[in-house]
Amino acid sequence: MSEIIASTYEIIRKIGSGGGGVVYLANHVRLKKKVILKADKRKITTRPDLLRREVDILKELSHTYIPQVYDYFVQDDVVCTVIDYIDGESLDKPLERGEKFSQAQVITWAKEILEALDYLHSPTHGSPARGYVHSDIKPANIMKKPDGHICLIDFNIALALGEENAVGCSRGYASPEHYGLDFSLRNREDSGTEMLSGSRGRRSGSRSTAASVKSSSAGSSSGSSGKRVIVPDVRSDIYSLGATLYHLLSGKRPNEKAKDVVPLSKKEFSAQLVDIITKAMNPNPDLRYQSAREMLKALKNLHWNDIRYIRWKRRNRIAYTVLSLLLVGGGICSFLGLKRMQTTESWLKLAEYSGNALREGDTAGAVDYALQALPEEKSLLQPAIVPEAQKALTDALGIYDLSDGYKTYGTVELPSQPFFMEISPDGKTAACIYAYSMMIFDTENCSILADLPVEASALAEVEYLDNDTVIYAGEEGIRAYSISAAKELWAGKPATAIELSADGKRAAAVYKDETSATVYDTANGDVVATVDFQGRHRRTASNDIYANPQNNILALNDDGSLMAESFSDGSLAVYDLGTGEEYLTLFDNSSGYTRFEGGFYQQYFAFSATNEEESVFAVVDTDLMEQTGGFQSQSSYYGVEADDTGIYVQQSNILVNLHPVSGENRPLVTCSESIRRFDTDGTHTLITTKDAFLFFDENAELMERYENDFSGDFVRIAGETALVGSMDSAFIRILKYENHSESQLFSYDPSCEHKEARKGLDGTTIMLFDYKQFRLYSMDGDLITEVSIPDSMDIYDQQYVRDEDGSRLEIYYKDGRITAYSAEDGMLLYEKTGEVPDMSLEEEFLTDEYRIVSRLHEAPEVYDRKSGKLVCHLKDDDSLTYVTQIDGGIVVQYVTADGYRYGQLLNEKCKTIAELPYLCDVLDGSLIFDYPNGNLRQSRVYLIDEIKEIAKSERS
Amino acid sequence: MEWVTDELLFYGGLATVIAALILLIIYMVISRITFLHLKKKLDTEYGDAPEKKQ
Structure with a gap:
């Protein structure tokens, strides 16, 4: 019959016994649950109430890896603890069988034990809160459950109570402190510190051994009469755990003397793990892990601290x-x-x-x-x-354009395309009629000075009485307007066509196709005469909204005493404004002419009349009432203008200034294209062709040519200003005359034919030359000599050479002859025979970085001299003649098929950074330009920063 | 450094980015495979590891 203890527990069997007491497997009678009864054979001296309290605390301990304490009771002065039954076997059993465990398994168990110890050690139990030390960790006290997890058993309640002799001391697993050894002192001896005799100490649940412990299977100590109390603490548990792990891994119990423990082999086990166990088993507790948590952390971080990881x-x-x-x-x-x-x-x-x-x-x-x-500033983001x-x-x-002439100045945009345009005599203002207003603007700053309403007709006209006054076809009548005062001076009857006498005293006006004209005193607007056309009227378009055909004559002579008018029936008459009667009939209504142009020059009336078959031009002396000259053409019409400066006649591509009596004509323009419109100020002439407008000087030499992508229907030139307008564009182009005489180097008779011009190295002479001849001048303009070059047809090439021997013109003949003429006095220096020149017409130019090869009909190729690689091609339209290296760039010179010479400034990468029109020479970094009007001009090469500054100053 | 043009910067940079991305992807794959092998080995030696370092 089984024994019932405390009326509750039925003893099933004895499980084991040891230094701490006897262990029974029992059955809770009521709960029908297996429990462990541990009867501590040591006498309990603690008071019952304290005992109760301690056990109550232990009952509160709850952890996965610690068996639950259910109860205690005292029977026959023996304290029995009732603990949860853990199924499985303690780890000493398989060790005894010689089994070894895998490293991974041991580590898993170690972590579980450490979790349990961490819980146990934590000072969170009871009041006052404290932790507990197990103090007897060994394989025998670790249960392996069927699920593979472990449980830390044999928690010593006596130890919890602080009873004497409560500390377990299992040999090999017990820390040196259990034996009273302390290796933590600085001057520690190998044997450790002696123990004090008779003294006791109590620390949170642990108890030092007071005297030597008997040697038993539970452990032994090497006690002796000591001088101090050493209390095992959590680090002792760490040591014991380390020793336990040591045994589990190696299968051998570690030496009971901590200092004699042989570390595990790092060849057999992971180095990290060996180090952990070695540290845990350090004889000096201060050098061990100081807490279970610390050691647990080390184990948990094995992966992360592995050298391979x-x-x-x-x-x-x-x-x-x-x-x-x-x-x-x-x-x-x-x-x-x-x-x-x-x-x-x-x-x-x-x-x-x-x-x-x-x-x-x-x-x-x-x-x-x-x-x-x-860019102004350099930055990494800017190229x-x-x-x-x-x-x-x-x-x-236009920095390198040093020619005198009309240069593009600006534009003025009208609200719509112009119908009519006039310029002031000084060229400083202009008036443009558009639909249906008149804009007066300043040609200097392109600002609008006035915008006035005009007659709603494309036939509306305006004339400048003087620089400040305009007379125009206002909205409800002819008006005179002061530009500076910005006010109307007088007004008259409705008008569209307006003409002024040369003396500025009279203004004649006709309104559309009315059959009369009104003549005004320009000073006050009084009507001084009315001319009745006897039912005739000017030729006007049926729709006068969009354009003014300008195919009528309305003209006054110099003093305003005569007025010429053309009519739609083809007649042309001159009226005496004193009587209002027709003074001269030039054509009657049978003429068939449909277009008339002309005006008065002094007493001469010059005019052209045109129909589909012919055009006639005539000059009539109105004093003598006889024709002084004229001609007729069946192929082209005559454009005629006449004013106080002269008579100008244009036919096809020629414009002349005609003498009214002798018929002598002074050419003003000869060009290759048909002239559309023209205007002249007596010195310079502006014409438009189909796709360009051109300026000619007083010698009929071309000054400038501007390409145009719109028709030039309106041209005016006065003072130093020229205007070009078109019926197709609302923009009026303004050009201003520029004089660059400050850059003048030399001037010569422009009729002197030559291809090239050079300045001598010593700067004292200028040579103008071509294959046929050369002329040598001093810088003062005096001709030193003029030499005809013999056998010019056999010349292969000419080179103007400047070197240490001075300057000279070398001439290479096709047969290999070479002659040289001095650039100082024009004398023949030498004549010699060399190699017959290569007729392949391939030239090579060298600079520091590049080799430029120019072949006939091919674009010049630029090669890098170091690598030999092709860098780029130069312009292929024209022939490359010279290449000159200057600071920071290269100047290349070309000649076109018709002999026009120009240059380009290239940067260090052979990209064009400036055009150099009319460039003829490069000397000492200076550029020399040869203009057709006989001027040699000189400029330096500008840096980009200088050019920017110039631009900014001009803009401001 | 004249040969370093803007086009070289752009296309070279782009090529570098693409190459780096490709290499990154390749390396990530290789690294992942290597890690799995290593983890298996370490798990064998040390048991299952916690998800991150303590």
Whole structure:
């Protein structure tokens, strides 16, 4: 029959016994649950109430890896603890069988034990809160459950109570402190510190051994009469655990003397684990893990602290860092490159806009666009200056255009296309009639001075009485307007066509196709005469809304005493304004002419009459009433203008100033295209052709040519201002005469034919030469000599040479002869025979960096001298003649098929940064230009910063 | 450094980014495979590891 203890527990069997007492397996009678009864054979001296309290605390302990304490009771002075029954076997059993466990398994168990110990050690139990030390950790006190987890058993309640002899001391597993050894002192001896005899100490649930412990299977100590109390603490549990792990791994119990413990082999077990166990088993408790948590952390981090993992992480870190840097670096480079490319693209566009604006005559706009394309400050996001932008600015400013002539100045935009245009005598203002207003603007600053309503007809006209007064076809009648006062001076009857006498005293006006004309006193607007046309009227379009055909004559002579008028029936008459009667009939209504042009010059009336079959021109002396000259043509019509400066007759591509009596004509213009419109100020002449407008000087020499993509229907030139307008465009182009005499180097008779001009090295002479001859001048303009070059037809090439021997003209003949003439006095220096020149017409030019090869009919090729690689091609339209290296660039010179010589300034990468029209020579970094009007002019090469400053100052 | 043009910066940078991305992807795959092998080995030696370092 089984024994019932405390009326509750039925003893099933004895499980074991040891130094702490006897252990029974029992059955809770009521709960029908197996429990463990542990009867502590040591006498309990603690008071019952304290005992109760302690056990109550222990009952509260709850952890997965610690068996639950249910109860205690005292029977026959023996304290029995009732503990949860743990199924399984203690780990000493398989060890005894010689089994070994895998490292991974041991580590798992170690972590579980440490979790239990961490819980146990935590000072969170009871009041006052404290922790508990197990003090007898060994394989026998670790139960392996069927599920593979462990449970830490044999928690010593006596120890919890602080009873004497409560500390377990299992040999090999017990820490040195259990034996009273303390290796933590600085001057510790190997045997450790002696123990004090008779003294006791109590610490949170642990108890030091007071005297030597008997040697038993539970452990032994090497006690002796000591001098101090050493109390095992949590670090003792750490040691015991370490020793337990040691045994579980190696299968051997560690030496009971801590200092004699042989560390586990790192070849057999992981180095980290060996180090952990070794540290846990350090004889010096201060050098062990100081808590279960610390050791648990070390075990949990075995993976992460493994050298292989660390190496893997390091490799990763390096790889990701490198790749990230590449990614970021590549991204930054890509972004930078993209921004710079975009900036370059926008600059190229701005350069193009600048060119377009310049072509349209908007110089200010061209400069603005070009300046936008040239950065002020350098930054990483901004690329280098694009040569196109630099060229655009140079072109817009005309820095290297030193010719005298009319240069693009600006534009004025009207609200709509013009019908009529006039310019003031000084050229400083202009009046344009558009639908249906008149805009007066300042040609200097392109500002609008007035915008006045006019007669709602394209036939409305305006005339300048003087620089400040205009007489125009106002909205409800002819009006005189003062520009400076901005007020109307007088008004008259409705009018469209208006004409003034040369003396400025009379104004004649006709309204559309009315059959009369009114003559006004320009001073006050009084009507001084009315001329009745007897039912005849001017030829007007059926629809006068869109254009003024300008095919009628309304003209006054110098003093306003005579008025000429043409009529729609083909008649042309001159009226005496004193009587109002017809004074002279030039054509009657049977003439058949449909277009008339002309005017008065002094007493002479010059006119042309045209129909589909013929055109006639005639000059009539109105005093003598006889014709003084004239001609007729069946192929082209005559354009005629006459004013107080003369009679001008245009036919096809020729414009002449005609003497009214002798018929002698002074050519003003001869060009290759048909003249559409013309105007002259007596010195300079402006004409328009189909797609250009051109300026000619007093010698009928071409000064400037501007291409036009719109028809030039209106041209005016006065003072130093020229205007060009079109019925197709609302823009009026303003050009101003520029004089660059400050850059004058030399002047000569422009009739002297020559191909090239050179300045001597010593700067004292100028040579003008071609294959046929050369002329040598002093800088004062005196002709030193003129030499005809013999056998000019056999000349292969000419070279003007400047070297240490001076300057000379060398002539190469096809047969190999070479002659040289001095550039100082024109004397023949030598004549010798050399190799027959290579007729392949291939030339090579060298600079420091480049080799430029020019072949006939091919674009010159630029090669890098170091690498031999082709760098680029130069212009292929014209022939390359010279290449000169200057600071920071190259000057290349070309000649066109018709002999026009010009140059280009290239930057160090052989990109064009400036056009150099009429360039003839480069000497000491100076550019010399040879203009057709007989002027040699000189300029230096401007740096881009200088050009920008010039642009800014002009803009302001 | 005249040979470093804007186009070279852009396209070179772009090529570098693409190459870096490709290498990154390849390396991530290789690294993952290597890690799995290593983890298996370490799990064998040390048992199952916690998800992150304590």
